[in-house]
Amino acid sequence: MSNLLANLNDQQHQAVTLPPQHALILAGAGSGKTRVLTTRIAWLIQSGQVDPSGILAVTFTNKAAREMLARLSAMLPVSTRGMWIGTFHGLANRLLRTHHRDAGLPQLFQILDSGDQLAAIKRLLKTLNVDDEKFPPRDLQHFINGQKEAGNRPHAVEAWDDYTRQRVQLYQEYEAQCQREGVVDFAELLLRSYELLERNEPVRRHYQRRFRHILVDEFQDTNRLQYRWLRMFADEGREGGAAMFCVGDDDQSIYRFRGAEVGNMRDFEREFHVQNVIRLEQNYRSRSNILDAANAIIRHNTNRLGKNLWTDQGAGEPIRVFEAFSDADEARWIVEEVQSLVRDGGLRAEIALLYRSNAQSRVLEHQLFSAGIPYRVYGGLRFFERQEIKHALAYLRLIANPDDDTAFARVVNFPTRGIGARSLEVLADAARTWNGSLYSAVPHLTGKAGTSLGQFVRLVEDMRRDTAKLPLPELVDHMLDVSGLRAHYKAEKEGRERLENLDELLNAAANFVAEAQVDEDALAQPHALLADFLAHASLEAGEHQADQGADAVQLMTVHSAKGLEFNVVFLSGLEEGLFPHENSILETDGLEEERRLMYVAVTRARERLYLSFAQSRMLHGQTRYNLRSRFLEEIPEALTKWLTPPNPRSAAGGALGGMGGGYFKPSSAKPVQRTPRPTFAQLPNGLRIGQSVNHPKFGQGVIVAAEGSGTDAKVQINFGPAGVKWLLLAVAKLEPV
Numbered sequence: 001m002s003n004l005l006a007n008l009n010d011q012q013h014q015a016v017t018l019p020p021q022h023a024l025i026l027a028g029a030g031s032g033k034t035r036v037l038t039t040r041i042a043w044l045i046q047s048g049q050v051d052p053s054g055i056l057a058v059t060f061t062n063k064a065a066r067e068m069l070a071r072l073s074a075m076l077p078v079s080t081r082g083m084w085i086g087t088f089h090g091l092a093n094r095l096l097r098t099h100h101r102d103a104g105l106p107q108l109f110q111i112l113d114s115g116d117q118l119a120a121i122k123r124l125l126k127t128l129n130v131d132d133e134k135f136p137p138r139d140l141q142h143f144i145n146g147q148k149e150a151g152n153r154p155h156a157v158e159a160w161d162d163y164t165r166q167r168v169q170l171y172q173e174y175e176a177q178c179q180r181e182g183v184v185d186f187a188e189l190l191l192r193s194y195e196l197l198e199r200n201e202p203v204r205r206h207y208q209r210r211f212r213h214i215l216v217d218e219f220q221d222t223n224r225l226q227y228r229w230l231r232m233f234a235d236e237g238r239e240g241g242a243a244m245f246c247v248g249d250d251d252q253s254i255y256r257f258r259g260a261e262v263g264n265m266r267d268f269e270r271e272f273h274v275q276n277v278i279r280l281e282q283n284y285r286s287r288s289n290i291l292d293a294a295n296a297i298i299r300h301n302t303n304r305l306g307k308n309l310w311t312d313q314g315a316g317e318p319i320r321v322f323e324a325f326s327d328a329d330e331a332r333w334i335v336e337e338v339q340s341l342v343r344d345g346g347l348r349a350e351i352a353l354l355y356r357s358n359a360q361s362r363v364l365e366h367q368l369f370s371a372g373i374p375y376r377v378y379g380g381l382r383f384f385e386r387q388e389i390k391h392a393l394a395y396l397r398l399i400a401n402p403d404d405d406t407a408f409a410r411v412v413n414f415p416t417r418g419i420g421a422r423s424l425e426v427l428a429d430a431a432r433t434w435n436g437s438l439y440s441a442v443p444h445l446t447g448k449a450g451t452s453l454g455q456f457v458r459l460v461e462d463m464r465r466d467t468a469k470l471p472l473p474e475l476v477d478h479m480l481d482v483s484g485l486r487a488h489y490k491a492e493k494e495g496r497e498r499l500e501n502l503d504e505l506l507n508a509a510a511n512f513v514a515e516a517q518v519d520e521d522a523l524a525q526p527h528a529l530l531a532d533f534l535a536h537a538s539l540e541a542g543e544h545q546a547d548q549g550a551d552a553v554q555l556m557t558v559h560s561a562k563g564l565e566f567n568v569v570f571l572s573g574l575e576e577g578l579f580p581h582e583n584s585i586l587e588t589d590g591l592e593e594e595r596r597l598m599y600v601a602v603t604r605a606r607e608r609l610y611l612s613f614a615q616s617r618m619l620h621g622q623t624r625y626n627l628r629s630r631f632l633e634e635i636p637e638a639l640t641k642w643l644t645p646p647n648p649r650s651a652a653g654g655a656l657g658g659m660g661g662g663y664f665k666p667s668s669a670k671p672v673q674r675t676p677r678p679t680f681a682q683l684p685n686g687l688r689i690g691q692s693v694n695h696p697k698f699g700q701g702v703i704v705a706a707e708g709s710g711t712d713a714k715v716q717i718n719f720g721p722a723g724v725k726w727l728l729l730a731v732a733k734l735e736p737v
Ligand SMILES: Nc1ncnc2c1ncn2[C@@H]1O[C@H](COP(=O)(O)OP(=O)(O)OP(=O)(O)O)[C@@H](O)[C@H]1O
Pocket: 007, 008, 009, 012, 027, 028, 029, 030, 031, 032, 033, 034, 035, 036, 249, 252, 283, 284, 285, 562, 563, 564, 565, 603
């Protein structure tokens, strides 16, 4: 046991070994909150105070849950299987699967991710003949989720005006549709499991007796419903209920827009009469230059509980700042730096490229791809959200539950089977008349629509029958063939990558079976296992990427980097309007949230931090000319080193007192002179991007980019094994092939 506690500082030690009472650990980034939480679980078990099955722990991502389990397995000689460790959604899903009947759900209920939910809402509006200009589907989605997160069913929503009343009506219709189809959206997972516990006393008592310790990471980002959900498990804090151990950092609260409330921390302290509030102040993650920058930034916020972090790790390197001409230029520079870091022996997986919005990843991906550097994107390009994967999942969902109308509508005519919009309208009418799912309404149709739809129904029925005894990966494989998806993408010109992704889905299924440690019973019920796999796919969307484990550069938004750490962090796009985001700039609360986000970003780095911005950027099809972010000005200049000469014109606010001035002093770094590189549309000599060329020394390659003009014209060529090179057109002897 001493082993477990050996490397903790005094405050950490105190937190880990607190008696079984409610506690709040309030501490800044990198101070060991997550480590304390994990160690406490191990300590509680090892000291015999609780059985693994008495532990309920909530993490922010599935990845974090997996890491926590792996760490616990390493720390403990006992099996960790009885513990419930996961995200709110993951745990709610587990609860509903176990008690689906009590929760009023089919055993194989499916989960709608946010894209599915939007599609379901659009379909609903269409069925009801509602004008989607008056009720934009996205607004409605936001409204419905907001109500659910506030714990409100339609009858409980207070509607003072007609418009709201109509929205509430649509909310009700939407619920009925979901119920008919046996599907639940993300917010529903939580609300439904909350109501299950609230209404079903035996179930509630069972879990209240079972879980003795409830531990919550990233507590500052829980929303109201999540807090109430936790409170229910803890028997509202009554004597004899579970001990709640919450760790959080008010400075890292970054989900206000999704209804998270820092106020939960205060309420928790009050409602649970928390006696143990522990602060951790030593940071073990970052060098002091990085930490000081983070502290300096967050000090500009007024609304804070206040704490200070220190480290004894030494100053480390200065923070590197780079000004680029364009987003492409910025991405190119980042990739060059990454290459040199890797050449010097750095691990790619220890390098993170962070950005404020998903849309920024494209240009980074393009440069990484051209340079042949393996990378992995979290969020953004989501594996489980790609078109071909969604199609395949829709077939799988129909196998599990043919009444799933969202899945039905997605693939009934994909690959094309000559089923037109008109037939589908007739079908939707019939479904309404017979008050059933689309699938169940097909036998009521006659004529041409009846025939073609009848064939589709038979296809699904055959699939259901033929896969009833197949192991999951074989089931997926069978579906890919019989549905015609494989043949469809094989015939498609650009279909290769999609085919590879479909194969990756097979791998994902095989991994799922292996990792989930599925027991014999489950293996004997392939369709139930399939439902678990589909739930996993919905919950993992946005986190999981193919080829886990490979050494790849990590790309993600700042939001999804929360809780993680890397040796090297690049934070790009530090421009006014982008970061801080234009939607938040005008209100104080919004700006403070952006600043917390900036604080999260900076504190992800251990050893080295790069900050960059571009004078011009293509975003959403427009070129924007931005000033550099005010957050850059909030970092004391002594902590930074400019790689490009500071440019007064790009400073935020221009005349803002004094800020730019300091940057004019010659930096100790050798400034890199960069000339503007306008890209041009046309290359001379009939060359074009994508063209294959021959080079006398490097062999055959493909042109991936071009810039400059006249004698300065350069092209970037991917020579495969010989690497990616920039060559001057005037000098390189290139032969088109
Ligand atoms: N006492 C300690 N001795 C050595 N390393 C430690 C100690 N405490 C924490 N660390 C290390 O410091 C790093 C940060 O810890 P951890 O991720 O738990 O911090 P955190 O407070 O959860 O951060 P965040 O707010 O970003 O989630 C980890 O690499 C962790 O292993």
